Amino acid sequence: MKNIYNNILQSISKGERLLAVLIDPDKMKLEGLSNFIVKVNKSIATHIFVGGSTVEEFATEKLVSELKIHTKLPIIIFPGDVSQITDQADGLLFLSLISGRNPDYLIGKQVASVSKLRDTDLEIIPTGYLLIENGKETAVQRVTNTEPLLIEHFQEIIDTSKAGELLGMKLIYLEAGSGALQPIPSDIINKVKNEIRIPLIVGGGIKTKKQLREVYESGADLVVIGTAFEDDETFFKELKKL
Template identity: 40%
Template sequence: MKQNIYHQFITKKSSGKKSFAVLIDPDKVNAKSIAELVKLSIEAKVDYFFVGGSLVISHHLDECIQQIKAACSIPIILFPGSPSQVSKYADALLYLSLISGRNPELLIGQHVISAPFVKKSGLEIMPTGYMVIDGGAPTTVSYISNASPIPADKSEIAMCTAMAGEMLGMKLIYMDAGSGARRPITEHMIEKVAQHIDVPLIIGGGIVDPEKAYLNCKAGADIIVVGNAIEKDFSLISEISAAIHSVANVNAG
């Protein structure tokens, strides 16, 4: 099984380097906006593209990924909202298990159905413990999953959930406040989780400015994911990327 991108994650984590992933929802972009997004991402030295969404009803996932691939060499990682969101044109897939909820379908049920298709895709598969944190607004993922998010002030629950995910064999922990979250995940919760796991920690949801991205990295996040804020203002890409990549320099000094 390929482990090229995961190896990058581990290598960067061990050297204290932080990564920036731009989240692209195929339902919210067209050929023109993708072209602009990719151009700005290259200039800003974005590390990864996460592609996917909770619904993806536009049926142009493949076309979206192929356009990005044709324009740059930034790795593309699928962030699927359902088992049907698989494209052989991507580089890797976050194989998400919703460990913050108690819906067996999203813990293992849908994976059983999708496994042959995912295996056949040839993608690098990264088992990911997905944790939804209350961001102060109802999210699509909470509605679709029929699962309550972890309360924003319950850092111990988040910590224990992440620890359990790692011990169950998850290669990544992804904490997400959801698209359009009113409140991003607190630095306290990020720090609590980061101190108790060894696998890379991904943080997303409600990050709307460079300062928050910087503080999340300082608290222990390894990869910062921003989507909604960038959809509204593409110029944020360079500022957030610079903030995230500056953390390693501070730590190195």
């Protein structure tokens, strides 16, 4: 039996900080993967997320199968689309884009994925996903055709997160968007953290150790970083001691 979610809860109760390295199958070349994963294994990363807004069919499955050979870290699908779901992974963030009002991303894609999930061994983790504005248009916004929540509408962000929890979601994910100019502001993270009783994931635009530290100190339980590792693998070294 997989225990990803319970392990997350346990780590949080011990005050541990969790870090997911996000690998986009469209950007990661299979030839470079083993080299990259050695660095992930030696780093402070606790999880690997695999996903992207637009990914070529079967690229996720190939990547995950290869990853499995090289790492013992839990591999969790963070899907941009139903086609990215593969039971080669350990878990799946079963996302609902609750910041938006596009029924396809609130429930449509989820219904469409059931035939793939019915007999799967994946640990399925219902996750409320909130896109927060960061000053530029993001791929999530473009692909899902939804508007992000505005930073100044912080009460709406808090209430949306709480609504996700009340609907039974097990995680809340605050997303600034891959390559965001700035991470989610600290006061937003802090306010959401104080409102919800489930683990909080924060990602998008975290490129320095200082930003990572701030995001944790503001209340993030699990942080997701993709671009900073893609752009500069020495970032792994920099993060050795947090």
